[in-house]
Amino acid sequence: MDDDKNDYNPEEEVVTGNWNTPKVELKEVEIKTGEEDESLFWSGRSKLYRWVEGEWKERGLGESKLLLHKKKGIIRFLLRQEKTLKVVANHYIYPNESYCKLVPNAGSEKIYAWTVKDFAEEPKIEQFALKFNTADAAKLFKQKFDEAGQVNLKLLDSQGNLKEKVEEKKDDDKKEKKDDNSDNNKKTKEDEEEKKDKVEKDEKKKEDEKENVKKDVKEDDEEKDKDDKTKDDDTSKDEKEKEVEQKEDVKEKEEKEKEKDDKRSDDKKSDEEENIKRED
Template sequence: MDPHGDDDEQVGEDYNPEQEVFPTGNGDATLNKVEVQTGEEEDEEVAKFRAKIYRFADAQWKERGVGDLKFLKNKNSNKIRLLMRQDKTGKLIANHFITAQEGFCKLSQLKTADKSWIWTCYDASDEQAKVWQLCVRFTSPEEVERFKTEFEKAYENNKAVKAEEPKKE
């Protein structure tokens, strides 16, 4: 039975279009499969890390969440962006291109933690994109170095892609 179908013969008197769970008649219930667009369909994963991310706001570091931090390369533009979703909720907590622009995306180590990197970016994980300072923390020194390597590769890649773009006049 298609709960969203227009066929009047299949729609019973107790049909509720707001209902998400549909009884099957034998005591079980079924959920409709819903295709969800994540915005990652045109991207290819370059690298993935487990991390905790913070954002500098109101003169202090505020935790954004823990999850998988990914470097994603767009199949059409070849630009690489950093994307992170919070575990359990899937909420976007970091989403920005590794920009080869003065003052942006230059890694530096946090003075108080040797397993952390900080950088400034134009992050679009909230309703409005805004310039933020982000900090990411890892569990091992190996992951810290691997992240630095991937971040710098992405920076150089995006710098080369930008140089190849035709100049707008």
């Protein structure tokens, strides 16, 4: 212990620093339940059971609700577990021979059972039973449940699907088909324009080839005419040169003849002079 005291160094002790806890700003997050566009048609505290593997098993305890959509007018059944708020039942009310037909369970006036295609977790056919504290509460539930079914009959098709969604799907299919037709028409038009352009290009190419042939023929004719002219010029030149040569030959002959005549005349004159001298 004495050694530990001797090893203590006050300078090594941390005595300064910022020990305040940093402030964290928490932003308010808006939580949506999916019920914002709905109004309450009916509600009641109850316990939900589900038929699983040949027996009724508790599904959840909480506030059962019939919710009316403000715009679409459709009514659905919803139940959340009151502790976890987990959705344990969620479906439209569509009464027919198979679905949403309330029947008392085990002869009890407090329990009603029905079969339905539920969407709480995944689309699945479920058999539910709803238990109330009193028979009056159960009776009121049945009354409101049946009323909701009559309201929904006008809004659901024979398959229990919302007609608005079906119409939207049909409209989407029509739009998609129209778009496909539009694309096909556009493609056909583009193909026709491309074909037309090709025909025009081919015709232009043929016209250009014809023009080139004409041009070549014209150039050949001009070249031929030029050659013929050159040939004619050469021939004419040769003839002229020949004519000049002939004239020069004639002139030369004439000069020679003249020289001969002059010589003869001189000789004759000389002879005459000689003769005169002799006579003298």
